[in-house]
Amino acid sequence: MLKFTSDQMSTLFSAISAMKTLYVPVEKGGEVTFGVWSETEKVRLDALKTVKSAKDLFFPQAETMMGFKMEGKNIEIQVPEEKMDEFVVFGVRACDAKSFEVLDNVFLAEPVDTYYALRRKSGIVICAACTRPEESCFCNVFGIDATAPAGDIVTWTVDGTLYWEAKTEKGEAFTAQLSEYLAEATAEEEAAVAAQNEAVKAIIAKLPYANLKVDGFTGDRMMEYFNSPKWAELYQACLGCGTCTFVCPTCQCYDIRDYDTGHGIQRYRCWDSCMYSEFTKMAGGQPRLTQLERFRQRFMHKLLYYPMNNNGLFSCVGCGRCVNKCPISMNIAKVIKALGDE
Amino acid sequence: MMSEITREDMHIPKIGIVREIIQETPDVKTFRINAPDGSPLFDHMPGQCAMISVPGVGEGMFSIPSSPTNREYMEFSIKMCGCLTSWLHSMEPGQMVTVRGPLGNHFPVENEFIGKDILVIGGGIGIAPVRSVVKYMLDHRQDYGRIDVVYGARSKEDLVYYEEMSKEWPKVPNTYVHLTIDREQEGWDGPVGFVPNYVKELNFPTDKTVIMCGPPIMIKFTLAGLMELGFQKEQVYTTMELRMKCGIGKCGRCNIGSKYVCKDGPVFRFDELDELPNEY
């Protein structure tokens, strides 16, 4: 284990940003979200949950996929660059780090989504182990260890000192570039990190949602859950606003649209939501007629459909963003609880 | 430092040129499309689809009704129903569109269908996906047993591929075409009535493999009729239609249960559909 030798994080950040674009949690208009670091930004490493998850850096809320030059009867397809500058994202929590695995299974499956693939290849993920979990957290329910995130590099902060460990080849190569700022941690220091991790895990085990049970969500029971009478109560207050899908690090649905710039067509994609009725509407009808079906789709997908296709991996990482943000206080934790009662 | 990938991405289409447009019915046109240099756009198997787009207007999923053995052009039979399809209907030969594919799975013409008697049932524009299978089987005629095609539309004018089906297909040995229209009409001396009833009347032996595509109401009643005749759901194939955007199992739109219709479909057997939530 290494440690950062200065107590000034800005020293580290300016060293990184001298090499690559660096994203950190910054405060803007009262909300914390990942933004490009600079001396003048208000960095908020203490903020546990950014409003938008780190997903935004790999699968942006909106991105141009291609352009079309239209001249008379002629169409010319403008394919985007095959290259991208490497970038670093610092401060990714264990839940968001796990969400990359969930998204990888979708976007990197054949046929590969090259937009996502290029960003994944270019991004160096530096995680921050959690020290102060919140009441809305329940990553442990999905087997995620908040103190051992899956990044290229993992950092732990104990008594104001930043400890550092590279976990992948990419992480090691980048660590080597920062060697002048890093030194070996002592055995006592490593013990202090381990002790803090245990203390944090003990806190998590006592959080309100820590004891949710998800092992009952197995593919063979798909139709049983689908037909559960509980959905009729659960969906009632849902406004179909889609907030839960936009803040969710694992939600992957998108729309593809064209935009006329005045000198050509840009085809872009943007996040979409299964909570919207437009999502599945067709000339011949609407397969998900009411909000009940749409609400059910979101949770069935996270707890059953996705795991059925991905060796039991759930498409929820227990980040608790939907717990904090839903205007009617509905969320996946309540759904798990209600369905589990049967 | 820069990272690099090869931009081979199924979201990115190819340029296609519309070479010929055939008015099939008052609201269906068949478009013959190939690459600018005259070569085929890509290979496909019967039942697979492609996304056709006019940039700035929209992109839509369409079955490929031509046979994979046709190397001259790929056909699409498109019903006018909205923004993109109206635009396509106003096009003239020589114009460009974008095409990406092949998308989805296909009918098991190379294995399960081999040596079987095949019953094809179509209604309206639902004949498009199954026409590719029929053409493929006619091109490999010795591999299959007896072929029956039952096809119905509102009127004689609404029968897509009428010339081909009434004149060419019946000339092929052991191949039978049964056309029906909903109501009596001058100049029509063939059978009259809805597809589900006609299928029951024809009273086919139950050892056939069935391929059925058409409006949901036709599918529902024809399937019930086949069950009454003694067919099993395992024998009956269909294609599904849901709203689609990516066509490659990523955008989430066509999800039913653990399946994505664009990637795991559009071809399903009815016993497979029974295991999925009824959201289609």
Ligand SMILES: Cc1cc2nc3c(=O)[nH]c(=O)nc-3n(C[C@H](O)[C@H](O)[C@H](O)COP(=O)(O)OP(=O)(O)OC[C@H]3O[C@@H](n4cnc5c(N)ncnc54)[C@H](O)[C@@H]3O)c2cc1C
């Ligand atoms: C697997 C598959 C195969 C298809 N094969 C054919 C075919 O061979 N021939 C053919 O004519 N059509 C086919 N369709 C339907 C075709 O994709 C739609 O009719 C077309 O995209 C509508 O585009 P539009 O811009 O003209 O309509 P829009 O202006 O977008 O909309 C008109 C109406 O159509 C609805 N709509 C939008 N997309 C679809 C869709 N994918 N399916 C149904 N309704 C939709 C809209 O909600 C609206 O109500 C197929 C669809 C799928 C999913």
Ligand code: SF4
């Ligand atoms: S469903 Fe809620 S708790 Fe689960 S990953 Fe998404 S936002 Fe986080």
Ligand code: SF4
């Ligand atoms: S569950 Fe809540 S956040 Fe999600 S769509 Fe419904 S009201 Fe909006």
Ligand code: FES
């Ligand atoms: S159309 Fe995108 S997942 Fe099927």
